[in-house]
Amino acid sequence: MIETDRLIFREWREEDLPPFAEMNRDPRVMEYFPGMLSRHESDQMVGKIKKEFKEKGYGLWAVSVKDGAEFIGFIGLHEVGFSAPFTPAVEIGWRLAYDHWGNGYATEGAKAVLNYAFETLGLEEVVSFTTVENLRSRKVMEKIGLTHDPEDDFDHPKLAPGHPLRRHVLYKTSRDDAQA
Numbered sequence: 001m002i003e004t005d006r007l008i009f010r011e012w013r014e015e016d017l018p019p020f021a022e023m024n025r026d027p028r029v030m031e032y033f034p035g036m037l038s039r040h041e042s043d044q045m046v047g048k049i050k051k052e053f054k055e056k057g058y059g060l061w062a063v064s065v066k067d068g069a070e071f072i073g074f075i076g077l078h079e080v081g082f083s084a085p086f087t088p089a090v091e092i093g094w095r096l097a098y099d100h101w102g103n104g105y106a107t108e109g110a111k112a113v114l115n116y117a118f119e120t121l122g123l124e125e126v127v128s129f130t131t132v133e134n135l136r137s138r139k140v141m142e143k144i145g146l147t148h149d150p151e152d153d154f155d156h157p158k159l160a161p162g163h164p165l166r167r168h169v170l171y172k173t174s175r176d177d178a179q180a
Helices: 014-024 039-056 105-120 135-143 175-179
Strands: 007-010 060-065 073-079 090-096 125-131 167-174
Touching (some): 014 073, 073 105, 090 105, 135 167
Antiparallel strands (some): 007 060, 060 073
């Protein structure tokens, strides 16, 4: 497991399901996703996360605040599940409950996950992407040392042509860049 000064990364628990579903129904949290998730869809997502941990040895960890909230969302790694010019690739991602935004948790946690990706898993490169308008996530990507080249931007293949969120920016870093 991963720990930072303020955060604990851990396995998902049954009691995480209700607050995760609530988070996935929050329009502020889901603003840059195609839609909010039902309880069933949210629970299915946790099932997929657990499966990825078993198959890959990494995934999206449930995150708790030390001496604080038991569940604030997830931060971790995920194998990109579609074909694009930059795939196959491992993505770093996060989704935190709105009440925990603005505390630096995403940046703190993502830095620890990047270190884990390179030092423990031995990955050569990690990517992250989001819709062009998601400036909050883009700021986190920049704070953790990922770089953006507009030449790498792409239309998300799981979103229909004309969808307002289809255009995505790609950020990435390599093990060499992270150690520099």
